[in-house]
Amino acid sequence: MSQPPSVLIAGAGPAGLILAITLLKSGVPVRLISKESTHRIGSRGAGVQARTLELYDILGFLPEFLKAADTALPMRRMYALPGGSQVVKVLPIADRVEPTPAAPHPNPVSISQEVHEEILRRYLTELGGVVELGTELRTFKQFPDHVWVHIVKTDSAGVESTEIAKVDWLVGTDGVHSVVRKQLGLTFLGETKEEQHVLVGDIIVEEGLDRDFWHYWTPPSSMMVLRPGTKETNGYRFAYTGGPEHWKQTVPTRDEFVEEFYNVIERRDIKFGAMPWASSFKPSMRMVDKFGVGRVFVAGDAAHCHSPTGGQGLNSSVQDAVNLGWKLALVATGRAPAALLDSYSEERIPVIAEMLKLTTALHEKTVATVAGGVAKDDSAFTRGGALSMLGVNARGSRIVLAEEGPAVGGAYGDAGVPGRVRAGFRAPDAPGLGGAAARLFELFGPPAHTVLLFGGDEDARFAVASAVSRWPRGAVRGVRVLPAGQSAEGLLGEVVQDREGHAYAAYAANGASKGEMTVVIVRPDGMVGAVGSAAEAVDRYRKLIFG
Incomplete structure (x- = not known):
């Protein structure tokens, strides 16, 4: 007989799906519901x-994901008006970064969110999970040791049925209009740009555009972008700032949009097909004051919304889910105290606050650039750098242990200095290993922490x-990392040999290569939880997590 769900997740977008995957990989029963009667269509958040x-790599489904994604960094074509066909500039979306052993996936990829979510659902199914469609959370009431939820299910004939259920934990990943956030009474701090309006959607382009480029036009005080989407259907995603005033209240039909394009852009050689979906919005920059209360939490768009400039939204949502997932798994299985969950808000609030600053500044620069003419200044469209999110960190968190003391700087810091791994930052990869794994990323991920041991004498x-043996069963794996050419007995569980030297270069240049000991504890979310030079660090960190 299957276990009853410990965690109810309301909302089956990327945040909900990744949270369910993280919990199921950790042995926690999950129920994932969506009030929609069908899975969403459209490209939406494609970056x-x-x-x-990296997170998808350590979760175990990156190869399938990359097969479906567009991994080529696109070029932008910017066109002159009137006429809309003369190319005035061709520029890259972002400069290509060469992969390194420590950072094997440094460049963004593009994928329709519809396809993205389909891949996540397939992986969820492999883990024994399912998305319950037509199932809406209406209300909830929480108590010290459980949560009662009121759920309404709607069948294919439109008939509703009511369910009252008891769960241990509730997580709202139910979008910007989140029922969970509102009923939990969380403040949604920020602003909405009431004077601005953006129309987005997908449309088929039957002829007239080169799919190797993203296409930009800038009519007075507005901008039209068409960028390739699904190859099989010649789909494109469009974004249009401006447009008729009445579009702020009513989404245009396909014919209305096409006619607006022809009239404003003045190119009738582009032939359009169907428009599967479209939506309009006013840019909002908001976030919660905390990410949970008691046994109820929010993640993803339920916790923050912002301008889509910079491609940070979906990615921040995924990182919310993984951060919460490993902690909730430890608490739900009785291995860690509920106080561990306080670190979810503590670690994510600084990251999201800084993300909002970055994306809002980029949005304002884009608006100003469009108003002034894109041909004069294209720097607002430059991507890369901090937006890769490799420097996003949890420095200063109460559950991060660094012998050298807390690092200073922002939550969107740099990606780290080679050989000087820092607590609170991403754990680098290292290929070319022999033994228990071929690369370090294979050792990371839920449900366990990974203790990496470099150097040290036999007593140490x-x-x-x-x-390590004092940790709860199943919560840790100990791995001794040997220099190239050295062999040893399997003390500390598993052993890998650093045949190509990348692990020592990334983690232990500060002494372990000379025989001194370095201990690095990698959390299930691929972040470094602790860096130390003695066994004391393992005990101190364990107490931070497990009490």
């Missing part, structure tokens, strides 16, 4: 950043092994 690709290594 996937480098840090998200024994002390680390003893410290």
Whole structure:
């Protein structure tokens, strides 16, 4: 007999799907519901950043994801008006970054969110999960040790049925109009740009545009973008700022949009097909004051919304889910105290606050650039750098242990200095290993922490092994990393040999290569939880997590 769900997740977009995957990989029963009667269509949030690709790598489904994604960094064509066909500039969306052993996925990829979510659902199914469509959370009431939820299910004939259920935990990943956030009473701080209006959607382009480019036109005080989407259907995603005043209240039909394009852009050689979906919005920049209360949490768009400039939204949602997922798994299985969940808000609020600053500044620059003419200044369209999210960190968190003291700087910091791994930052990869894994990313991910041991004499290594043995069963894997050419008995669980030297270069240049010991504890979300030089670090960090 299957276990009853410990966690109810309301909302089956990327945040809900990734949270369910993280929990199921950790052995936690999950119920994932969506009030929609069908899965969503459309490209929507198509940009996937480098840090998200790393998370998908350690979660175990990156190869399938990359097969479906467009991994080529596109070029932008900017056209002169009137006429709309003369190319005035051709520029890259972002400069290509060469992969390194420590950062194997440094460049963003593009994928329709419709396809993205389909891949996540397939992986969810492999883990034994399912999305319940037509199932809406209406209300909830929480108590010290459980949550009662009121759910309404609507069948294919439109008939509703009511369910009252008891769950241990509730997470709202139910979008910007989140029922969970509103009923939890969380403040949604920020502003809405009431004077601005953006129309987005997907449309088929039957002829007239080169799919190797993103296409930009800038009529007075507005902008039209068409960028390739699904190859099989000649689909494109469009974004149009401006447009008729009445479009702020009513989404245009396909024919109304096409006629607006022809009249404003003045190119009738572009032939359009069907418009599968369209939506309009006013840019909002908002976030919650905290990410949860008691046994109820929010993640993704339920916790923050912002301008789509910079491609940070979906990626931030995924990172919310993974951060919450490993912590909730430890608490739900009785291994860690509920106080661990306080670190979810503590770690995500600084990241989201800084993300809002970045995306809002980029949005304002884009608006100003469009008003002034894109041909004069295209810097607002430059991507890369911090937007890759490789420097997003949890420095200063109460559950991060660094012997050198807390690092200073922002939540969108740099990606780290080679050989000086820092607590609170992403854990680098290292290929070319022999033994328990071929690369370090294979050792990371839920449900367990990974303790990496570099160097040290026999007594020091024994002390680390003893410290690891005091952790809860199944919550940690100990891995001794040997220099190239060195062999040893399997003290500390698993052993890998750093045949090509990348692991020591990334983690241990500060002494372990000379025989001194370095201990690095990698959290299930691929972040470094602790860096130390003795077994004491393993015990101190364990107490931070497990009490």
